[in-house]
Ligand SMILES: Cc1cc2nc3c(=O)[nH]c(=O)nc-3n(C[C@H](O)[C@H](O)[C@H](O)COP(=O)(O)OP(=O)(O)OC[C@H]3O[C@@H](n4cnc5c(N)ncnc54)[C@H](O)[C@@H]3O)c2cc1C
């Protein structure tokens with residue numbers, strides 16, 4: 083059995099008039115308002131107005147679990163919609179420096195009032211998450227990108243879905259679960275979540291309510307630290323981290339499910355290994371919030387100098403990602419995920435060779451756009467327009 087998203091429940095399409103405005107009106111306005119961009123004038127009238135950028139106003143912020151806040155943002159009309167599981171990049175100026183970080187939309191694709199929900203967990207010494215926790219209040223204007231990422235439910239819904247998450251990795255799969263429930267999806271859904279304690283789960287009460295209201299939704303919560311009485315509707319599994327044995331015992335149909343995992347690198351790697359050992363990788367989609375293991379270039383590949391031409395700074399290549407080498411020189415290029423997902427750190431390489439830390443792909447063209455966070459200079463001098 084498959085379920086197709088009903089036409090009236092599709093994510094809202096872009097405004098067709100915006101295409102014409104973008105092609106004709108925006109370039110004209112930009113010429114008329116030179117030297118400043120039209121946005122500079124528009125934001126004097128209303129800080130959410132922009133010709134191209136997505137900006138949003140925070141409408142409410144609440145503490146949803148210890149260490150987590152949940153916020154709702156009403157985006158401006160440039161927003162083109164999202165699919166359950168996608169994220170946006172927030173960019174904020176903190177102490178005069180632009181910082182970007184990815185946050186997954188937690189709303190259902192069929193969210194009724196046009197607001198987007200996000201849940202942000204405050205990391206230890208986390209710069210942006212700490213800032214959001216301290217500073218966000220109703221009325222704050224945030225700058226976000228369009229929704230990105232292919233960690234999404236297929237448009238033709240699968241027969242059976244298994245959603246696995248750990249810690250703050252709950253956010254994209256929460257969006258998937260809400261979306262499926264709103265669509266009255268009839269297939270079996272298992273929601274398997276790992277947290278330190280039951281109380282650490284931001285959507286604990288809503289999850290229990292969804293499981294109680296939808297007989298096809300099975301809610302399994304595994305706690306790694308403290309054993310607590312589970313909420314109604316949730317099946318509680320003491321006993322720590324993910325394992326094949328745990329999966330076989332509690333989710334016997336896992337081999338038939340289309341599966342999603344999101345969380346720390348450790349959880350994602352363990353889940354991937356089980357799916358790979360069973361030759362089921364094609365049925366698993368994974369997203370992790372921290373960087374995967376990198377391919378480290380050999381000592382012979384690490385040579386030459388790195389020049390950041392716009393800043394006039396040169397340093398001996400130490401084999402670290404270009405982002406880190408720039409930061410070590412005191413430069414503050416924009417970055418978000420630091421793992422090749424968000425493209426915030428993209429800059430033009432004008433000379434030399436670089437290798438991608440996770441794919442091993444070598445880029446030799448002199449003029450090419452590279453992601454500073456996941457590229458390392460190899461085999462001689464490299465120049466970057468930064
Ligand atoms: C696709 C995606 C979706 C995400 N969705 C969510 C979500 O829905 N909710 C959520 O809470 N989080 C989410 N995240 C994580 C989020 O983007 C941030 O990584 C997280 O909030 C931490 O950011 P921060 O600025 O608070 O911490 P940072 O200050 O960036 O610190 C994070 C870690 O990086 C280390 N670090 C910081 N600076 C450096 C440096 N210069 N060199 C080396 N290491 C450094 C720190 O020690 C720390 O361990 C998502 C991430 C991705 C990739």
Ligand code: FES
Nearest residue numbers: 418419420425455
């Ligand atoms: S910081 Fe996200 S791709 Fe480099």
